[in-house]
Amino acid sequence: MPHFLRPLTRAVTYTRWLHLLIGSAIALMIAFVYPGLSDPSYADWALIVVQPVPLVAAAALLPSMRRAEGLQARLMLFPGQHARVPGDDEDPGVSVAPSASWRDRGRTAAWLVLRLEAGAAGAFCTVQLLGTMLALLGAASEPAEDPGLLLPVPAPNWTNPLLAPLPVLLLLALAVVAGRLMAAAARRLLGPSPVERLAALEVRTEQLLERNRIARELHDSIGHALTIAVVQAGAAKAAADPEFTDRALDAIADTGRAALEDLERVLRVLREDARPASGRPTLGDAERLLDSARASGAKVDIEVTGRLERLPGPVTREAYRMLQEALTNVLRHAGPVPVRIRLTVDEAALVMDVRNALPAGGEATGRGGSGLRGIRERAALLGGRATTGPREGEWQVHVELPLG
Template sequence: MMRGIRPLLRGSTYSGALFAFCGALVSLPLLPVALLPALAWPTAPYGVRIGLVLLSWAALIGVVGLARATRRVLIADARRLLRVPLPDPAGAHRPASSPGTSPGTSTSTEPASPAPTPAARWRTPLWLLLHVALGWIGALASGVLIIAGLTLPGNWLRAEAGLSLFGWSVRVAGGWASWVVALGCLLLAATVCVVVTGALRWAAPKLLGPSSAERLALAAERELRLAERNRLAHELHDSIGHTLTAATIQAAVAGEVLSADPVAARAAMRSIEESTRAALEDLDYVLGALREEKAGTAPTRTLADLPELLDRLRHAGAVVEPELSGELAQVHGTLSRAAYRILQEGLTNALRHGAGGPIEVRVTAASDALEIDVVNRTGVRASTGKSAGPGAFPTSGHGLPGLAERVRLLHGEVEAGPDGPRHWRLAVRLPVRLSA
């Protein structure tokens, strides 16, 4: 028995009924327009004119349901008042810009909104018609029952109490019988709310929920958002990790030569300032993207910024031996940005774990591939005598796996590991198409 009464005591039951009644109320402005066909045919029988009004009213409600904005509003209201877990329509959370481009620039990786099938296109009008119909039925039935429940006990001391409405008369024997009938009317009104709310909750996932094509589009959007967050995590790791490593070494160098060579110490501090400023730009962009704000143009680093990267390493005390060949300036777009980040990660690892010897950097742009090699000496750091192995600096362990994932997405090849007894080598080969 308690299980049957429990829906009558839930607030969600009456919020759902309110949702249904609002549907009936919102349809009222369409009624004057629906009256026009009946007014244009005054000689038609009364029943025909009523039918014309109802058909015109239903057609207008269906037309309103075809608008995409109507579907979004209905889904939001159904979630809030019916407590039905409905996802947003496909395309509601689409990123404003593609990775590495300024906002407003389209990208071919974004999933296109699926063209709705005829059956899917008519689901929202059907829902709206059901919503309005149940709203009117529930509002009229519960209104009559509530009026009866409030009116009948008013005359409970008389010999007979009664109620007349729309030509119907109900007579109840006096005394406590009128109270029993009144309570029954109120319970029936609450039951109407339960039935209307239950019917809408049952129909909402079927008519407002995503279709098969929309489910595929939603899954593609989730995958795109996850890929974008992973890309941002890689960018943040590469940029901040390199900056902190270089700044730590530069600060140590500045401290050691502060008294003996103030000029070198000032140069190291300037390098720290420049590298941290660039890292802050990257951090601001990433945090803005994660907060889904309208961030500015993404701070892209490409192979054109490679000299600046090498200079920062030299300011940190590293000996860099670059060997650049081929038309690097003709490598553009995603490939150039990825190559810069790969070199940044490789040089950061060489700076973090190297033994203080020269870091050999070879970048070759051929007609079919871009080849990157970073070779450094491993073992004991010459300047401090401390170990320069993997434990010399704390690491997150995401550097090489993230680098390998970046290479894999570009259909490239990567090798990382010992190169002889005293060297470590990172070798990357990326397919490339040089622009004319």
């Protein structure tokens, strides 16, 4: 099919034209009252398209009018998913929010006046072109009566009916062009305001932050569980001791159950379940992390200064994940080595310091991994800071989180 004929096969071409004609309804209703449509003059036609302007402009003052116009424009001016046209399901860029400012009301008023005038012009052209078509069909052998058409009708001739499709084709071309112009005007006049764009950007940012947080949760929880399982399985195989193997299997089972609980919490968030994804572990639950590390052969020494109970919820939950990743990093890259943990809580901040011996050869590994980067990101989101790297022959993870 030729490209220029393709718009004629699309339903949106005709819904746009119908949307245009609907805009003239208020002008026609008022015209029936005054000046009447029996035999209007050119001055009457000018009055018909001018006198409804104050009424539609006043209607734009209602905040809900912008929402109604936006919904109607989305449905009739843009294909969308309801039209089932491949590739035409993108956002039309038309807002459906009520007017929130005088600027929104002004743009809505301009849109309503445009609909009024464009609709009146479209209705006039439709009547004229369809009337011309009928006049050509009837002017084959008898002269056509004067029906008030602007386009002249040729003298009676048998070829006149052959010209009847021309006004229809002209009307279809007018429908395509006018529909596209009205769609462009809708995007400009009914599009999101700067405030709405900023709000949408904030929502998008929140969604990205939430996805990033979920990714970190899965990495830390599942990564820790898999690391413990790998270390425990390797140690049990090397020990060839049934009693040690039983302890290793118990540790793997406990760590796996904890990871499944964390996974269920994350999946509830992803499913947008009505139940809140609460119950995330805090530093008060850190003992199970230490038990897992100790069961893997690491000697863990912890010292706590201050009261962990007074830590704010976000701080204690994120600190738990940071400690989990720090221990996972130790087991993954250094093996079952001695680990020293210092937790200090004062009036202003929580300071967490995790140190362990460097792996054989003194080479620090994993310095650019996503786990250590996640620790720094978590600290930055809470207004704190985190440093990781070798220090005085040891690997150190140092975190400072403000409590305010």
